[in-house]
Amino acid sequence: MIEYRIKVARPLKNIFTDAWVWRMALRDARHNFSRLFLFAASLITGIAAVVAIGSINYSIQRDLDKNAKELLGADLVINSSKKIDSNLLKLLDSTNTEKAFDADMASMVLFLHNQQSRLIKLTALKGNFPFYGKLETKPANAYALMKSGKFALLDESLATQYEVSTNDSIKVGNTIFKVAGVVTKIPGGGGFTSTISPSVYISMDVLDSTGLVQFGSRVGYSLYLKTKEADTQAIIDKLEPTLKKLNYTFETVKSRKEGLGDALKSVYQFFALLAFMALLLGCIGVASAVHIYAKEKREEVALLRCIGSSGWQAFNIYFIQVFCVGLLGSAIGSALGIAIQQVIPIVFNDFIPAQLQFSLSWEALLEGLLLGSIISVLFTILPLISVRFVPPLSTLRAEVKQVKVVSKTRMVAILLIVLFPVLAAAYQTQSIVTGALFSIGLAVVLAGLYGIGALLLYLSRRFFPHHAAFTFRHALSNLFRPNNQTRVLVVAIGLGAFILATLNIIQNSLLNQVEFQGGKNQSNTILFDIQPKQKEGVLQLIKGTGLPMNQVVPMVTCRLAEVKGKSVETILNDSTDKRPEWAVSREYRVTYRDSLTKPETLLEGKLQRFEKGQKDSVFVTISEAMHETLEVNLGDSLVFDIQGVPIKTFISGIRKVEWSSDPPNFIFVFPSGVLENAPQIWVATTRIEDAVVSSKFQQQLVTRFSNVSLVDLRLILNTVNKLFSKVAVAIRFLSMFSIITGMIVLAGTVSNSKFVRMKEYVLLRTIGARTKQISAITLIEYAYLGFFAAMAGVVLSLGAGWLLTFFFFKIQFSVNAAELLLVTLGVISLTVVIGWLNSRSVISTPPLQVLRKEA
Amino acid sequence: MNDIVLKAEALTKTYTSAERQLTVLDEVSFEVAQGNTLSIIGPSGSGKTTLLGLCAGLDVPSSGIISLMGLKLNAMSEDDRAYVRNQYVGFVFQNFQLLQTLTALENVMVPLELRGEKNITVKAQHLLDRVGLGGRFNHYPSQLSGGEQQRVALARAFITSPKILFADEPTGNLDGENAALIEELLFGMNREEKTTLVLVTHNLELAAKTERVLRMKGGKLVEDSITALP
Ligand SMILES: Nc1ncnc2c1ncn2[C@@H]1O[C@H](COP(=O)(O)OP(=O)(O)OP(=O)(O)O)[C@@H](O)[C@H]1O
């Protein structure tokens, strides 16, 4: 028996000590650089989006810390629904504080120069508000002028909309004000608030002259305090018992900052996830491109293994290449992200309080680079790992089957790839749950796109158009060439189409919802705050104008005093009581009647009339949601405090209320015969078809009943539309990143399959195809691809849109087919253009060059 | 005993496909001494390439032992076998197998670079000169004809001064004139380097130029003859 040696002293080198793999990587990359770079380019847009959004977030956080006081305009703000109590003011006298006041309420304004009117928020100011930051106006001295008498300031958007200029006059309540100027910046203002309810500012000294503050009008009072820094907490401690007793709330710089920070954080999270989506798409692009790259390198690897390279050495050569270009892509992406950050304020203006400024953030830049490096490792290892197991035998025999090797590296890579989106999204949103939910959602969407794409491709094969023109048939079969990345492309491009289409469906459904409500015979105009003595006059005006009288409802303001025999105070002080504070302590507006309205259905119990004589037993009905929130049931007792008078009631019925249809709707409904003599106001609803009639009616109403507020649903529709458009611009902006990523992935694929395509074209030429036909085939191929991708995206968006409207927005699903068609056509055109641009060089390659390479 | 470079003992290779077992090599045994030249002939499908692949450690036998330079290849890991090849083995393939992205010179240098040797450019240039490609160091494979590519492959095979050179139909893809040139270079360089040569070929004339001929048929070694060399 012969002794064989089976051990060899093979020197082990790692990637850092093995100069040879670096040299090979560089040599090999010379020829593949443009192609390799396209892998990396898939990352550029995603990283750019993530860095831009991240950088904005960091700079906002920084700014929030720096300018927190200017957001509130004071150290402490006390809010109340009643005039600030004199005892409280007396308490403050002994402290070293400066005071300013504001009172705001809804009111109609009449623009005298064009006789138009609308509902606005009237803000009356007194004192030197703001203590921090500036109330900026145009012209600059307008604020001082306003304080001096019957002058008003308007939010800039309002002035622009109604073409109001300085020296025009407006009528608010009974008083005519001269316009002193417009407010361009005010602490606590800006952003969405001025879109939803634009303000008119006047001096508090002239508020009473408007006659608007009377019984039933809902006025919010605020007291702004400037304290010495160290005093703030001491003052809060001193005031708190009184504030609690009075049912006042307060806000500090810290709580405002936190509140705003929270709000901005959700906005940031949403957009960060949109940006992250573009990045993940890039990752898929990278992985797919590297997969093809590794496949093509198999022959080379087999040879290298034949002449002595180890599996890891071969792997390292290509890993170095893709990692380096990945890093390059991330660097370019990060730089681009910082550049985009300069543009973003234009797109995101409406989400960001005007006081905040942007600056460059190094954290975001570093995060971008780090993220890029992680991706360049994670998403290239898996597709490249197969290189390690290429059998050297394939140098001798082309069709050696590669055995599937279960390697540890592969398992770890798969695990990390699955974890990556979860962890990265969790890091971005600072919430594991959000990260996990996002990843699951995205996985479902991607799987959906992949499934629909695969189905479409299957169908096009199954029902192949055998009788179509040669170019059409050939273009379609091109999609199925070996090593094709058609499905990945359908997913990548389809995701962009999906986001756009879903957005469109949501917007459409929301608008349709509001329009739908204004439609049919429903009310579209609501008149609030009608005093009992004005009731007849207002009704007369409605009738006189020839308008229908849809609802005339009394409204009584009250609070809860006792729930199921427990006083509200006890409930509030009991920390084990799970019922939310707001529900127990809020102000309720109730009505009285003995029947149900159209939006209401009785779920349990009955409507019970009030019968005189049976003194204690007043039976009310409650809305379904509040019955759950307050944890009260049929027969339970409630004591209402009606303007100081306690009234004990029992619940006799639970109503389901369709809140959005035919307002006003109520949580509590009393039987008639109980509240008739309580202080109350009336609400009337009507329907006005014509804009001119509406404008005339409003003008008369404002002139005769200046305190009555009119809500025009058409105006709300307008506002919703405007708001949504602003959100949509921002979403579209970010979904563009996904689309661009998809296009880069497409460009990468085209260059990946360059050689195969060249061979096809040469073959076609040899059998007599003209350049024109070859071009046609190319164009049609991309048109097919774009079509499949767009269809996958749009079909999926119909599903997602339906789910979102049904479960999340709870509105009717509505689709604008023309706009979806536009999305489809846009995606197809873009695909064709990008594909064509990348194919030109292939089409124009002389055939001989291809034959040489064949050898 | 020490001068046995390659030793095969009862080499058997079976492929299990679907339900059938296919024995493509059946108990093949032979040994090759240092400096010997040997060719393997036989009809298509007789298992020549399979045998060559096993001898070079590109594949593992189903049973039997294969040892190269006293190293038992069966038991080694894929990477260890690659290392052994790099140390002792040279290859010439029917389809040249040059790295398309490397120049002729770089292709020749790769095996020595893998060993981590330095200052090898001169040696590689010298070898390219030897195969008549002195002026084409920086040409890429796509700029060379088939015959020229195979000459680059020869230079690459000899640069490590291998103990044994495996060639599978080295002239199979070439026309007569180029084939003759490659033959001449192959045998010439082999003599100069005193390399052991194992050559698979269909070409009986070519086989007749080696000292020994193994004839395969249906996976069996059916004849082992010494050639009457001129
Ligand atoms: N992976 C495999 N699975 C099944 N059978 C295989 C496999 N590889 C090779 N064979 C079979 O093994 C037999 C021997 O093949 P081999 O390539 O060694 O023949 P050869 O003598 O080199 O032929 P040629 O002269 O045509 O190159 C053939 O019948 C082939 O079909």
Ligand SMILES: [Mg+2]
């Ligand atoms: Mg063969």
